[in-house]
Amino acid sequence: MDKLVVECAGRLSGSVEISGAKNAALPILIGCLLAESPVKLSNVPHLMDVTTTIQLLASMGVEVMFDEHLNIEIDASNITKKEAPYELVNTMRASILVLGPLLGRFGEAKVSLPGGCAIGSRPVDIHIKGMEQMGATILVEQGYILASSNGRLKGADISMSPVTVTGTENLLMAAVLAEGTTTLRNAAREPEVTDLAEFLNKMGANITGLGTDTLVIEGVERLSGVEYSVIPDRIEAGTYLAAAAVSQSQLTVTKVNPKHLEAVLQKFEEAGAEIFCSEHEVTLDMRGRTLKPVNIRTDPYPLFPTDMQAQFLVMNALAEGCSTIEETIFENRFMHVSELIRMGADISIEGNTAHITGVKKLFGAPVMATDLRASASLILAGLVAEGETVINRVYHLDRGYELIEEKFHKLGAHIYRITD
Ligand code: EPU
Numbered sequence: 001m002d003k004l005v006v007e008c009a010g011r012l013s014g015s016v017e018i019s020g021a022k023n024a025a026l027p028i029l030i031g032c033l034l035a036e037s038p039v040k041l042s043n044v045p046h047l048m049d050v051t052t053t054i055q056l057l058a059s060m061g062v063e064v065m066f067d068e069h070l071n072i073e074i075d076a077s078n079i080t081k082k083e084a085p086y087e088l089v090n091t092m093r094a095s096i097l098v099l100g101p102l103l104g105r106f107g108e109a110k111v112s113l114p115g116g117c118a119i120g121s122r123p124v125d126i127h128i129k130g131m132e133q134m135g136a137t138i139l140v141e142q143g144y145i146l147a148s149s150n151g152r153l154k155g156a157d158i159s160m161s162p163v164t165v166t167g168t169e170n171l172l173m174a175a176v177l178a179e180g181t182t183t184l185r186n187a188a189r190e191p192e193v194t195d196l197a198e199f200l201n202k203m204g205a206n207i208t209g210l211g212t213d214t215l216v217i218e219g220v221e222r223l224s225g226v227e228y229s230v231i232p233d234r235i236e237a238g239t240y241l242a243a244a245a246v247s248q249s250q251l252t253v254t255k256v257n258p259k260h261l262e263a264v265l266q267k268f269e270e271a272g273a274e275i276f277c278s279e280h281e282v283t284l285d286m287r288g289r290t291l292k293p294v295n296i297r298t299d300p301y302p303l304f305p306t307d308m309q310a311q312f313l314v315m316n317a318l319a320e321g322c323s324t325i326e327e328t329i330f331e332n333r334f335m336h337v338s339e340l341i342r343m344g345a346d347i348s349i350e351g352n353t354a355h356i357t358g359v360k361k362l363f364g365a366p367v368m369a370t371d372l373r374a375s376a377s378l379i380l381a382g383l384v385a386e387g388e389t390v391i392n393r394v395y396h397l398d399r400g401y402e403l404i405e406e407k408f409h410k411l412g413a414h415i416y417r418i419t420d
Pocket residue numbers: 023026094120121122123124125126127161162163164165166167305306307329330331372373400
């Protein structure tokens with residue numbers, strides 16, 4: 001299994017171009033299942049999870065083609081199989097998103113029930129209940145969700161609690177071809193959900209309330225192919241900005257939407273960074289400044305994202321003073337803490353809260369990546385730790401950060417991969 005070696009290289013500098021958002025690209029790729037003619041997608045990041053999604057679509061008979069600019073053309077006019085097998089759902093939970101479009105367009109779907117994962121139990125009861133409210137019959141047999149409907153799904157008034165990103169996306173995709181009006185209440189407002197809704201509308205869907213917690217969907221008879229460009233990855237952008245913060249550097253992320261980063265940028269400023277935004281760029285300057293501890297509570301968008309929690313935990317571990325980070329979205333998303341403690345951090349966990357006392361220095365050590373964002377936080381720690389940090393299980397990073405070593409090299413970091 002590949003390892004990443006990270007060495008302390010002092011300050012980073014320069015700019016880094018941000019890729020398309022993983023968590024928008026995955027539902028949009030799967031949303032192509034709803035179109036009766038080919039869709040052309042651009043700004044899709046080249047990531048393991050995207051490859052897995054393409055494999056999943058191909059296994060259903062979808063034709064996938066790449067042009068010379070690596071834009072993807074997806075033709076779902078001839079679906080032969082309406083199934084997401086265990087092997088693929090097991091490696092990528094987002095595969096559950098095929099349930100809505102398959103059921104909506106064909107009235108049947110067979111999808112492996114995802115198990116728990118490293119960051120929590122992550123049930124899909126809200127996805128299932130919502131589809132039942134739309135008239136689907138759902139059975140769970142031998143680890144598979146077997147869903148069917150007698151004719152088109154029927155519009156329904158659905159309230160979701162807690163707020164769920166993929167739950168909202170799945171029900172949105174089920175509802176666009178349903179008969180009548182569906183109202184999704186307490187819907188997730190994440191930019192990735194809005195991007196999916198904009199994509200579906202461009203294909204002919206009729207969704208209103210985009211960006212709010214109430215989405216109203218008037219079912220239409222069919223959707224057809226369009227050209228669409230995926231939004232920038234706000235979490236990738238936030239991760240590079242956090243790298244600048246921990247290493248007391250100045251760097252610019254380009255091709256981003258600063259509006260998607262508001263809650264995160266506010267916390268960077270609270271941590272002592274100077275932030276400059278233009279329409280598509282954000283610069284963070286931490287040169288000559290001292291990291292201040294910031295208290296954080298993760299919450300659904302537009303509040304502070306759980307996907308930036310691990311990165312801020314590293315910043316707090318190096319800040320002058322004490323702080324707390326409360327994780328309210330996933331019950332087990334502190335596994336990076338034990339690794340950071342091995343690198344010299346002073347952190348204790350009490351329930352869903354991490355108590356952090358800043359230390360002057362971290363020290364390189366062999367560490368284990370446990371999930372995508374935890375892995376990113378270990379790189380940040382490695383960038384400023386004395387000595388060498390060896391990160392095992394790098395495949396987590398490959399699922400969500402495009403060209404991570406190349407991008408960090410360009411900024412002056414010393415990171416290289418060892419392939420076994
Ligand atoms: N939940 C339920 N029942 C459900 C669905 C969710 O109880 O039917 C609970 C979950 O257990 C969790 C909470 O609701 O406690 C929120 O989970 P959500 O469904 O919003 O998470 P998700 O859709 O599975 C997406 C992202 C995650 C990101 C979360 C929160 C994708 C593919 N994944 O997950 O991204 O952390 O939303 O914003 O969009 C990552 O990129 O590293 C990542 C984990």
